[in-house]
Amino acid sequence: MDKKKLGACAPPYAAVDAALAGKMPKSLNFADAAGLPLAGLTALQALRDELGVTAGDRVFISGGAGGAGTLAIQLAVWMGAEVATTASPRGEELVRSLGAATVVNYQKQKFKDVLSDDDGAFDLTGGQDLSDSFAILKRGAKAVSIGGLPEPANVRADFGAGPLVSTALWVAGAKIRRQARKRGVDYRFLFMHPSGPGLDPLADLVDKGELKTVTDRVFPFEQIAEGFAHLEQGHAKGKVVVQM
Ligand SMILES: NC(=O)c1ccc[n+]([C@@H]2O[C@H](COP(=O)([O-])OP(=O)(O)OC[C@H]3O[C@@H](n4cnc5c(N)ncnc54)[C@H](OP(=O)(O)O)[C@@H]3O)[C@@H](O)[C@H]2O)c1
Structure with missing residues (x-):
């Protein structure tokens, strides 16, 4: 759905641009299929388009047990990456079953004390986790966040925000941008871009049994x-x- 129309649960009354709709995977029922578009596109755009994950990369995904993380782990593994993630003991078995090679129990350990020299980070939890993710990356690597604070460029491009909002976000985000620069990390925030054709590869992967909701x-x-x-x-x- 168009991002400017998000925020309601009234599908009988919602008009969706056909260009933003995709075919439902044949192998899923409606409830399971409903979990795929937003989280799946977000994960795909973060890993493929922002981080440019390729085979052999070591990728860190914070918060792997949630809606976006469960899809992100599988997509990164499908791209050939070795995945490290954070989860509590409640989520460990799940994230391992999805392909995470390393699981850090965030309730007991700081992931920055365990991981190093990763090629990319996909931050789903924001806050301290986002700044800590810079510390575990190689210099020149990329970090993309969906859990942190949006950047001025996001709100201008995605929501048509004016100078007041952009300036406020620029000021609020100054510290995190400084931390990224200091570590030599290319950091950006992502708002998922809705796209009908963008959903096709996700539906294909589901129908081939390579991605599960x-x-x-x-x-x-x-x-x-x-x-x-x-x-x-x-x-x-x-x-x-x-x-x-
Ligand atoms: N920018 C975008 O386009 C976009 C798109 C989609 C989502 N988002 C945002 O992305 C974030 C993640 O979304 P989501 O749907 O995946 O969230 P979610 O499903 O609510 O995530 C819940 C999971 O996160 C785990 N968790 C909680 N705190 C954690 C921590 N500190 N470290 C590691 N794991 C932790 C929980 O595990 P335990 O209970 O076992 O601890 C739980 O399994 C949200 O802030 C959401 O609003 C943004």
Whole structure:
């Protein structure tokens, strides 16, 4: 869906530009398929388009057990990367089953004390994790975040924000940009770009059995408030879906 129209759960009344719609994987039911577009496109654009992951790369993905992380781990592995991620013991088995070679229990250990010389970082958790991810990268490597603070370029290009918002974000993001520069890391924030054709490779991978959606829970529409409350707890393993 168009990003400017996000924020409501009323599909019978939502007009979606056909250019942003893709074919549903044949092998999925509606609930599992619903978990694929936003998180899948985000992960694909971060890993392929921003980080340019290639075979043999060592990639760090923070927060691998959630909706975006479960797809990102599999996509990075499919691209030939060796993946390290952070998870609690509740998510460790899941992220390992998806292909993560190294799992750091973020409740017990700082990943920056364990990892080093990685080729790319995909940050899903923001805050201290984002700045710590710069420390584990090779100089000249890239870090892309969806969990941190958007950059002025994002809000201008993606939401048409004016100079006031851009300037406020530029000031707020000065520290993180400075930290990235100091470490020689090319850092950027990503807002997923909706795209119908962009969904095709994801659907193909699912139908070939090379990518699986992980659905944490499905809530009936009548329980949508409970669904959001569950998501906001921040412990989902995979995607939380509302069944219309
Ligand atoms: N910019 C974009 O275009 C875009 C697109 C999609 C998503 N996002 C953002 O990306 C972020 C991630 O989305 P998501 O859907 O993957 O989130 P999510 O599904 O809510 O993530 C929940 C998972 O994160 C784990 N977790 C929580 N804190 C963690 C930490 N400090 N370190 C490692 N794992 C941690 C939890 O594991 P435990 O409970 O086991 O600890 C849980 O399994 C969100 O902020 C979302 O808003 C941005």
